[in-house]
Amino acid sequence: MQTVLAMAVLILPGLRAGAGAAERLRPQVQGEKLLPCPKQGAGFVRVPGSPTCIRLSGRAVGGIDVGSNGAAPVTAGQLSIDTRSESEFGPVRAFVRMGHGRP
Numbered sequence: 001m002q003t004v005l006a007m008a009v010l011i012l013p014g015l016r017a018g019a020g021a022a023e024r025l026r027p028q029v030q031g032e033k034l035l036p037c038p039k040q041g042a043g044f045v046r047v048p049g050s051p052t053c054i055r056l057s058g059r060a061v062g063g064i065d066v067g068s069n070g071a072a073p074v075t076a077g078q079l080s081i082d083t084r085s086e087s088e089f090g091p092v093r094a095f096v097r098m099g100h101g102r103p
Contacts (some may be wrong), residue, residue, distance in 0.1 A: 040084050052085040061101070076101030 037044035037053035043054040058079040065072045078099035085092045 037084075044082075044084065047083075050085075052083055055085075056080070057082075070081045074101070 030100045034045040034048070037046050040053045041055075043055040043057065043064070045055070046053055058077065061074070061076040063074045065074050076099070078097065080097045081095070
């Protein structure tokens, strides 16, 4: 999970084309609402202070496999990060999906 957050911190500021360092590092105001990005599709919200939109999604599964040799726990998880932005060269998109276990 820390790897995902670190990756998002590294990717998101670079997606904003033409922005100064002070603009990219603007601290989020406490209580600031996340605005939807309907142009990008369902589930996307605007990153505060930038034109970048992000969607986080995932799933977690847990269960027990029971057979003639006994029982074993089964776990699986998946996390997806999708960011989209506009640049002077056209749309920019970054997509990362990570998973563990078998669903």
